[in-house]
Amino acid sequence: MTTETVKKEQGPAGGSAGAGELVLETSGVTLRFGGLTSLDNVELRMRRGEVLAVIGPNGAGKTSLFNSLTGAYVPQEGRIVFRPREGGEHSLLGAKPHVVSQWGLARTFQNIRLFGALTALENVKIAAETRLKTGPVSIMLGLPNARKAERASDRRAHEVLSYVGLLEKMNELAGSLSYGDQRRLEIARALATDPEVLLLDEPAAGTNPTEKLELEELIRRINTELGVSVLLIEHDMRLVMSVADRVMVLNFGKKIAEGSPSQVQRDPAVIEAYLGAVAEEDEAAVAQAVAEGAGAQEGAGSGADTDTDTDTGADAGAPQWDTEEHK
Amino acid sequence: MSIKTSAAQGAGQDSPKSATAPLSAAARLRKVHWYQEPRWRRLGALLALAVTLRLMTGEEGTTQDLFLALREDFTGVGLWIWLAIAVAVWAVREFLTDQTSRAVEGTKKVSAGPLDRVRQVWSADKRVRMGVLTAVLALVVFGPLGVERYWQQVLVDQIAIFVLLAIGLNVVIGWAGLLDLGFIAFFAIGAYSAAYWTGALPVQPPVALNNFLVLPIAVLTCLVAGVILGAPTLRLRGDYLAIVTLGFHEIVYLMAKNADGVTEGARGVKVERFSVDLGFFSYEWKLDPMPYYWLLVVFIVLAIFLFLRLEHSKVGRAWTAIREDEVAAAATGVPTVRYKLMAFAIGASTSGVAGVAYASKAGYFNPENFAILLSILVLAYVIFGGMGSIPGVLFGAAFLVWLPEYLREWVDPKDRYMYLGALLVIMMIYRPQGVLPSRRRKRELRMAEAGVGGADATGPAEGRQP
Ligand SMILES: Nc1ncnc2c1ncn2[C@@H]1O[C@H](COP(=O)(O)OP(=O)(O)O)[C@@H](O)[C@H]1O
Ligand SMILES: [Mg+2]
Numbered sequence: 001m002t003t004e005t006v007k008k009e010q011g012p013a014g015g016s017a018g019a020g021e022l023v024l025e026t027s028g029v030t031l032r033f034g035g036l037t038s039l040d041n042v043e044l045r046m047r048r049g050e051v052l053a054v055i056g057p058n059g060a061g062k063t064s065l066f067n068s069l070t071g072a073y074v075p076q077e078g079r080i081v082f083r084p085r086e087g088g089e090h091s092l093l094g095a096k097p098h099v100v101s102q103w104g105l106a107r108t109f110q111n112i113r114l115f116g117a118l119t120a121l122e123n124v125k126i127a128a129e130t131r132l133k134t135g136p137v138s139i140m141l142g143l144p145n146a147r148k149a150e151r152a153s154d155r156r157a158h159e160v161l162s163y164v165g166l167l168e169k170m171n172e173l174a175g176s177l178s179y180g181d182q183r184r185l186e187i188a189r190a191l192a193t194d195p196e197v198l199l200l201d202e203p204a205a206g207t208n209p210t211e212k213l214e215l216e217e218l219i220r221r222i223n224t225e226l227g228v229s230v231l232l233i234e235h236d237m238r239l240v241m242s243v244a245d246r247v248m249v250l251n252f253g254k255k256i257a258e259g260s261p262s263q264v265q266r267d268p269a270v271i272e273a274y275l276g277a278v279a280e281e282d283e284a285a286v287a288q289a290v291a292e293g294a295g296a297q298e299g300a301g302s303g304a305d306t307d308t309d310t311d312t313g314a315d316a317g318a319p320q321w322d323t324e325e326h327k
Numbered sequence: 328m329s330i331k332t333s334a335a336q337g338a339g340q341d342s343p344k345s346a347t348a349p350l351s352a353a354a355r356l357r358k359v360h361w362y363q364e365p366r367w368r369r370l371g372a373l374l375a376l377a378v379t380l381r382l383m384t385g386e387e388g389t390t391q392d393l394f395l396a397l398r399e400d401f402t403g404v405g406l407w408i409w410l411a412i413a414v415a416v417w418a419v420r421e422f423l424t425d426q427t428s429r430a431v432e433g434t435k436k437v438s439a440g441p442l443d444r445v446r447q448v449w450s451a452d453k454r455v456r457m458g459v460l461t462a463v464l465a466l467v468v469f470g471p472l473g474v475e476r477y478w479q480q481v482l483v484d485q486i487a488i489f490v491l492l493a494i495g496l497n498v499v500i501g502w503a504g505l506l507d508l509g510f511i512a513f514f515a516i517g518a519y520s521a522a523y524w525t526g527a528l529p530v531q532p533p534v535a536l537n538n539f540l541v542l543p544i545a546v547l548t549c550l551v552a553g554v555i556l557g558a559p560t561l562r563l564r565g566d567y568l569a570i571v572t573l574g575f576h577e578i579v580y581l582m583a584k585n586a587d588g589v590t591e592g593a594r595g596v597k598v599e600r601f602s603v604d605l606g607f608f609s610y611e612w613k614l615d616p617m618p619y620y621w622l623l624v625v626f627i628v629l630a631i632f633l634f635l636r637l638e639h640s641k642v643g644r645a646w647t648a649i650r651e652d653e654v655a656a657a658a659t660g661v662p663t664v665r666y667k668l669m670a671f672a673i674g675a676s677t678s679g680v681a682g683v684a685y686a687s688k689a690g691y692f693n694p695e696n697f698a699i700l701l702s703i704l705v706l707a708y709v710i711f712g713g714m715g716s717i718p719g720v721l722f723g724a725a726f727l728v729w730l731p732e733y734l735r736e737w738v739d740p741k742d743r744y745m746y747l748g749a750l751l752v753i754m755m756i757y758r759p760q761g762v763l764p765s766r767r768r769k770r771e772l773r774m775a776e777a778g779v780g781g782a783d784a785t786g787p788a789e790g791r792q793p
Contacts, residue, residue, distance in 0.1 A: 070658060101660035113655035115648050117770035126648050129641040130660030136669055139640045140633040150640065175774050193660050 022083060023048040023197055023229050024069070024105075029078030029093075031064055031253075038064040039075060040253040046197070048085075051223050051230045053244035053261075055237075057273060061253040062233045063110055066199050069231075070107050071097040085196055102130060106195035108186040110202045110233070116175025120166055120185050123174050124157040127192035157192060164188040164218060180211030187218065197229045198222060204236045212239060219243050241265075249273065370417045377413035381406045387739060464628075471620060478732075479616040486728045487623035488685050493708045493724035494630050494717065495677025500706070501715035501765070502643060503670030504650030505561070506569040508702050509576030513549045513675040515583055515697035517682020520545040522596045522692075530589050538601050538687045542680060549679030553672040561667040564653075576699055584694040595693025598686045612688075619688045626684060630677055631717055637673075638717075646670060647767055707751055713761025715768045722763055 024046040031039035038061045046052050054062050067073040069080060069092055080092040082103060090103050106127075115123050132153060138146040161167045164184045169177060174185055183203050190198055200219070204212050216239055222228050223243075234240050240247060240261065247264040249257040251273040257264050264270055361367060381400050388396035400406060419427060448455055471482055492514060499507045522528050524544055526535035536544070560571045583590045590596070601612040601622065612618050637643050645666045648656040657663050686692055705724075712723020730750070731743040738746065754761075760772050 072654065072658070096662075097654075097657035098660050098662045101658060106660075107658055109655065109658075113652050113658075115651045115655070116774050117651060117767050118644070118647055122644055122647075125641075126644050126656070126661065127659045129644070130662075132641065134641060136637060136642050136673065139642055140636050142636055146640070153641065173770060175770075189659060 021048050022046065024080075024082055024231070026069075026078060026080045029065075029068060029075045029080060031061075031068055031073055031075040038253050039068065042078070042250070042253070042255055044248065044255075046229060046231060048196075049223070049227060049229055050245040051219065051232060051243050053232045053234060053240045053247045054250060055234065055240060055247060055264075056250035060250040062250055063201055064253075065250070066107060066201055066231075066233065068093075069100075069199065070105060071095045071100045082197070098130070101193050101195075104194070104196035105199065106190035106193045106197075107199035108183070108190055108201055108203060110205065112179075112182045112186055114174040114182055114185060114189070116173065118174055119171050120161065120174055120177065120188075121154075121157055121170040123185060124160055124188050124192045125153050127189045128153040128156040128160070130193060160188045160192045163191070163221075165214070180207040180214075183207060183211075183215070184218065187222075191222065191226075191228075195228060197231060199231045199233075201233045202235060203232070204234055204239050212236065215239070216243055366421055369420070370414075373413040373417045374410060377409040378406070381409045383742070383745065384738070468621065468624060472617065476616070479620065481729070481732050483616040483620045483623060483688060484685075485732070486725050487620060487627065488681050488688075489705060489708060489728050490721055490724040491623065491627055491630065491681040491684070492678055492705045493712070493720045494627065494634065495674045495681070496705050496709050497674075497715065497717065497720045498634060498637075498677070499670050499674035500709060501720065501768070502638065502650075503646045503667055505667060505670060506565060507572045507671070507674065508569050508699075508706065509556075509572035509574070509579075510674065510678055510705055511697050511699070511702040512572075512576040512579040513552060513678035514682040514685070514701070515579050515694075516549050516552055517545045517679030518598075518686040518692055518697070519583065519590060519596075519682075520548050520679065521683040521686040522590075522598050525599050527596050527598045528589065529591060537604075538599065538683065539603065542683050545679040545683045546676040549675040549682075550672045553675030554668055557668045557671040558664075561664055561671065573699070576702060580694060580697055580699070583697065590694075593693060593695075595691055596686075597691050598689075600690055601687045619684075623684055626680055630680075631721075634673075635717060638715075642666070642669065651771065711751060711754055711761055713764035713768065715765035716761070716763050719761050719763035719765065723761065726762075 022045055024044065026042060026044040029039050029042040029044075030037065040061075042061075042065060044052075044065070054065065056062055064073060068075045071092060071094065074094040078093065081089050082092050082100075082105060083089045084104050092100055092103075092105070095103075115126065118126075129149070132149040134146045134149040158167065158170070161170050164187055166181060166184055166188060169181060174182065177185060183206075187198075187200065187203065203219070204215055207215065219230060219232065220243055223230050230243075232240070232244060244261055246259065247257075247261050248255060249264055249267070249270050256269045256273055257267040259267070362371070382396075385400035385403070385405060386396040449459075471479055474482075492510070495513075496507065496510050499505050499510070519528070521538060521541045523530065524532050524536045524541040525538060526532060556572070556575050560568060563571060584593055586592065587594075601619070603610045612622070645656070645661045648659065648661055649663050649666055653663055685696075689696075704727075708724040708727050709720050710723070711727055712721065713719025727747065731747055734740075734743045734746055760769050764772075
């Protein structure tokens, strides 16, 4: 792990620090598995405070990109830089996963990976505690600082659980929660590490429409209220179009497009990639799906203002959607 | 059988001649003979088990008359007793299931009320808990005064020492989930530390110390040994780690055995016993086992007291997380290798304390006291009692050490461990979580069996590092 600390004076670290500044930057990232190139010269530029969606057909390398960003995979070539709010920069290439998490990148998994035999509260506490510095000796001796740390992590975990709306289920086993709740618990666990960048790997997969709307609202709140930059992998185009500020498209490990949701949708390369992936499917259906997405996107708008307008009432979200779509 | 008839009828309708021959062959294959029915198969298995048990418990063979044992076993009354038991078990299982299950339900319902009330009182009132704990402690401390000298010896030399070892191994395997087969190596390191620092080895220490002063040194030595072994190997998973620890044990064991000039080799070492001399107060532990027993109880209570705090703390939760999903734990910011090392080192130092205590009690030991079998036995005690649960581990170690000693009076002493093995086999089939499992472990086992979370969630990691 190489942690060059470059002096990079960044203004007073305010909540919504410079919007144009890059928080995550990769260049030339190439990851191979034997003969298979799962990431091919990927460039990624993520601005602080934005919601950047990564889309692409299955096997495009989206999860591999996440794994490379969080130290789970080590790409053979390339540069991955993370610039924390307090200045300096960290190279994420080949960094240890737990160090990456402590620097401020937290993630969820495509296949939910909770600690199933622990309660929801304990799951979140594990994450909250990673920033506390108490050793086994002070815990064994029951020293005051250990007890204080225990209370602090408890408080923090309660806070985060109530933020995602799981407080009343905190004593249930993670493994016995519903699918949607498990996804939210994973987000809570990631949030408890106090991240600057949150990486969500298909958070809406396997959830029902109501849960999807709740999730959408949650992602927006995390982004706007907590000032966390969100990198989002998602197949649900409506969700992507409504929460993402920008979209990046991967196909066969290559970035084939990048831009605002509406730009990306019109991009011929993207349409082709999806057509190719859907293969022999009715072209008209695909075109319609894309058009539908565009309509939704216009309704949701891309500015932060419109975003907050859309979700001022979580419950009112569902009908709103419909009206927007049929406009 | 019904299948056969209906198939034959169906075929008979269109082309009787050509179709019946192959079909009846298939039907014959499909036909279930009476002896293939599960019920009768179970009877057969039970009868076979009865014969096996008779052979196990029966006459011992001799080389003079090869068939003596067989003849005796098959002619005596014993065989019939075993067969009768088998048939009785089978009959109850097959024909009285309704009654038995109703009876079980009934007792459960009857006992549920009072049990719940006891549990409520237990969890609500701190004074009750303290009272019960004090009573148990008093029983543990003073109870053994009333037993025979032989059992007092067993209690100290074996039960107390193994309980301490099991508590240590529980941290490693029960909480951190690391399969350590070389645990006894640290026990040996503790014992040899005691020998070295009290000046009992051919190589002399800079200063000869009292046995009690050796304790912290042994803890530190084992801690360092644990870290040295763990640092390069804890990146390995499951089976690989087990092999590495096995190798480590073999290295320590063979060094103790072969480095005559340093360790006295197979001749063994004489060690001074515990003694205290504070000027105004001095005491020497001599041949009476009870003072050693009380000393060990202090060690055990201390260890339990310290480790219980760990279980429900940041450290215990981190261990559980690592055990359940190492990739997710690391992604959540848990420094996995550091926590695994911690568990390894804590377990090792407990083992070291046990080593010092053993050496200073026995007064003499040799490398055979640290054979690999002991590692396996301690592991069995932990698993039998219930991994991850301190009460379980205490019970497991105490019961399984006591059992072979107790069996000495009832069966051929040479066969004792055979019964222990049979007990372990039965236990792992019918109660794999152990006698008194920890709540977390029990849930894990239940979830693994039910496959909670779907195939995706329980599947392997999304790839490893390239
Ligand atoms: N650990 C691995 N070993 C071998 N191949 C892998 C591994 N991880 C990912 N891949 C391959 O990389 C490609 C991209 O996979 P992935 O990143 O999971 O795609 P996505 O998340 O976009 O569906 C796939 O072809 C996959 O088989
Ligand atoms: Mg994926």
